Amino acid sequence: MAEEQVVFERPKTLTTKPTHYCPGCAHGIVHRLVAESIDELGKDGDAVGVAPVGCSVLAYDYFSCDMIEAAHGRAPSVATAVKRVHPENLVFSYQGDGDLASIGMAETVHAATRGENITVIFYNNAIYGMTGGQMAPTTLPNQVTQTSPYGRNTKEAGYPVRICELLATLDGVAYAERVTIDKPSSVRKAKKAIKKAFEYQMEGRGYTIVEIVGTCPTNWGMTPKDAIGWLEENMLPYYPLGVYRDCVEEGFETAAEAALARAKDVPIVTGGVA
Amino acid sequence: MGEKVLMKGNEALAAAAVRAGCRFYFGYPITPQTELAAYMSKIMPKVGGTFLQAESEISAINMLYGAAAAGARAMTSSSSPGVSLKGEGISYMAGADLPGVIVNVERGGPGLGSIQPSQQDYWQATRAMGHGDFFQIVYAPNTVQEMADMIFTAFEKADEYLTPVMILADGLLGQMMEPVELPDEIGELPEKPWATTGTKGKREHNIANSLYLQSNELEAKLLERAKRYEIILDKEQQSEGFMLDDAEIVLVAFGASSRIARSAVVKAREEGIKVGLLRPITLWPFPAKALEATLGTAKAYLSVEMNMGQMVDDVRLVVGKDVPVEHFGRTGGIIPTPDEVLEAIRSLNAKVGE
Amino acid sequence: MAHISVDDTYCKGCGLCVDACPVHIMELDQDRINAKGYHPAHCIDDEACTGCTSCATMCPDVAITVYR
Numbered sequence: 001m002a003e004e005q006v007v008f009e010r011p012k013t014l015t016t017k018p019t020h021y022c023p024g025c026a027h028g029i030v031h032r033l034v035a036e037s038i039d040e041l042g043k044d045g046d047a048v049g050v051a052p053v054g055c056s057v058l059a060y061d062y063f064s065c066d067m068i069e070a071a072h073g074r075a076p077s078v079a080t081a082v083k084r085v086h087p088e089n090l091v092f093s094y095q096g097d098g099d100l101a102s103i104g105m106a107e108t109v110h111a112a113t114r115g116e117n118i119t120v121i122f123y124n125n126a127i128y129g130m131t132g133g134q135m136a137p138t139t140l141p142n143q144v145t146q147t148s149p150y151g152r153n154t155k156e157a158g159y160p161v162r163i164c165e166l167l168a169t170l171d172g173v174a175y176a177e178r179v180t181i182d183k184p185s186s187v188r189k190a191k192k193a194i195k196k197a198f199e200y201q202m203e204g205r206g207y208t209i210v211e212i213v214g215t216c217p218t219n220w221g222m223t224p225k226d227a228i229g230w231l232e233e234n235m236l237p238y239y240p241l242g243v244y245r246d247c248v249e250e251g252f253e254t255a256a257e258a259a260l261a262r263a264k265d266v267p268i269v270t271g272g273v274a
Numbered sequence: 275m276g277e278k279v280l281m282k283g284n285e286a287l288a289a290a291a292v293r294a295g296c297r298f299y300f301g302y303p304i305t306p307q308t309e310l311a312a313y314m315s316k317i318m319p320k321v322g323g324t325f326l327q328a329e330s331e332i333s334a335i336n337m338l339y340g341a342a343a344a345g346a347r348a349m350t351s352s353s354s355p356g357v358s359l360k361g362e363g364i365s366y367m368a369g370a371d372l373p374g375v376i377v378n379v380e381r382g383g384p385g386l387g388s389i390q391p392s393q394q395d396y397w398q399a400t401r402a403m404g405h406g407d408f409f410q411i412v413y414a415p416n417t418v419q420e421m422a423d424m425i426f427t428a429f430e431k432a433d434e435y436l437t438p439v440m441i442l443a444d445g446l447l448g449q450m451m452e453p454v455e456l457p458d459e460i461g462e463l464p465e466k467p468w469a470t471t472g473t474k475g476k477r478e479h480n481i482a483n484s485l486y487l488q489s490n491e492l493e494a495k496l497l498e499r500a501k502r503y504e505i506i507l508d509k510e511q512q513s514e515g516f517m518l519d520d521a522e523i524v525l526v527a528f529g530a531s532s533r534i535a536r537s538a539v540v541k542a543r544e545e546g547i548k549v550g551l552l553r554p555i556t557l558w559p560f561p562a563k564a565l566e567a568t569l570g571t572a573k574a575y576l577s578v579e580m581n582m583g584q585m586v587d588d589v590r591l592v593v594g595k596d597v598p599v600e601h602f603g604r605t606g607g608i609i610p611t612p613d614e615v616l617e618a619i620r621s622l623n624a625k626v627g628e
Numbered sequence: 629m630a631h632i633s634v635d636d637t638y639c640k641g642c643g644l645c646v647d648a649c650p651v652h653i654m655e656l657d658q659d660r661i662n663a664k665g666y667h668p669a670h671c672i673d674d675e676a677c678t679g680c681t682s683c684a685t686m687c688p689d690v691a692i693t694v695y696r
Contacts, residue, residue, distance in 0.1 A: 004629075008684040008694035019689060023666065024642035028688025045475040048344070060481045066470035068343045069483035071366050074336035077328065081340030081348070082470065084324045085298060089472045107336070110329040184648055184685040217642075224642045 024224020052099035073104025076111035115172025133219030171259035174206030206255030290422035297323035298348035306445035307379035335363030343482035345469025351377035365404030369484025373432035382607035390607025391445035418452035513561035521550030538615035630679025638691035641666030645683035
């Protein structure tokens, strides 16, 4: 009888500490995918992660690589500097929708448009989880939350923001993909995207972001299983999955090359400093 | 020491920072400190450093937070309203025990205020830079030479005590040109085994963090940091005295206003008034020891500040109620003249003199 | 022969593994409660397990180890 092998176990870059996340919360899945990707790339000794303020604020206890806890919304700026200090390191920020798309929107846009060689792991579950379920920039129209008790009224509270599409217009972005975790095949695709984003970072191609459409069973008021159903019915049509930027697919080595081509009719861009 | 050159205060701060080993600067345009950022943008590429103009002062202070966590000597600078935006980030640095230098080239306030010099951020710098129990060491230069020298001290103390350190200058000092000898390039920088540089498989992970959800852990952290503040209060007080030995009236003034106060002291002495000047060089820790040493001869104190009276409170805290402590100052960006200060000395002297 | 193990210290009884298992052999053990007060997941038919790792892939708490 062939000797028994372990084919699935806890990745090295996850600590053994049980997480505080609610039962069925997909943060746990995404943490594992990030850790597995870092392990498989052999980067656990070079990885530095930046945790946000939000449910994943305690990520510094869950990743075994060096970690930094950033002020709410500012993880991309913290990560920018960490990468500038040690360009050879693998630097990622892990952020929720409130952190990335609300208070931190300026940091998100500018880190991307600067083409910082960092990877942003963006968990989009359409709600502020840690503070008990308030409306987030990605909360869907008519979705009930603690601060949209009658359902998000777009006349009053405007429209949810689609981050991948928003950032795809920026020249500094080398790779932007939206994935989800509703079933095993989706989780495997999500991991491929995360690993690819890290690879693009290590190859210095530019800013990379993976947006993971996830659940929040507790604050959505559903069982983990029903939450996934609701995600499939409502979140995925509003936030279509797919690759929104991939400089290599576009035929370039880096985001910078793609940007240069895009501005080829601009003398100062192609002509260099006068 | 380098040779003497004529330099603008803002630029001397930048040039000295690079010599002090700063290779990461994060800035944002705001009068009257923008020349500092402009100088950094010219020099950093030449020394293999990083100049980054952030999208806001908030982003810049959080870049400083990241660079400091990664173990680098790093700096940011701004002016009053911009420094207000950095308050949260500075509190995070204090809470995560991260060293870094923050320069405030003050302008008139509150709100958009004015672009002329002021000292209206004294309370902010020494007491209320951000939320929570924390202090930052605050140095107040009054010459371009001191601006260069104090940057070295600021980086050294930041690394020594693992704390943010502020240089509190003002638009006058930032914009004026004076001869300066830039200190020599620093040699070794201190080791930072606590930094988030990547474990390289050789150690447990390092964490830069200010969150302690267990309140007993947070209190323990605050008590431990308070011990460091006690050491700073004991060892780091710095000031300069001028004609204090027999001074019956003691002026207390820092930065640009101390130079004006000094001229007034000289004039008052010519009129036979026994007046002297104590110039705080560290605003936090406030030079209480030096001030106490003047209690023997002093009959009255006059704090001279370009604000409505802020440091005067610290003087009162030391001096107490039995000796009058008054304030003279112009604010809103107005720079007082020596004669105005002299007038204030005369009237105080009339009140408390023989 | 493939099989899985569930670590009680991590399992929060969320049931995602139960839905994910293609051969429906994962269940929450209604007779046991773990230290956190959840009914931990467990495999009810080791024979049928193919080691496909679907359960472990969906587990948010990395409670499941898979052997083949």
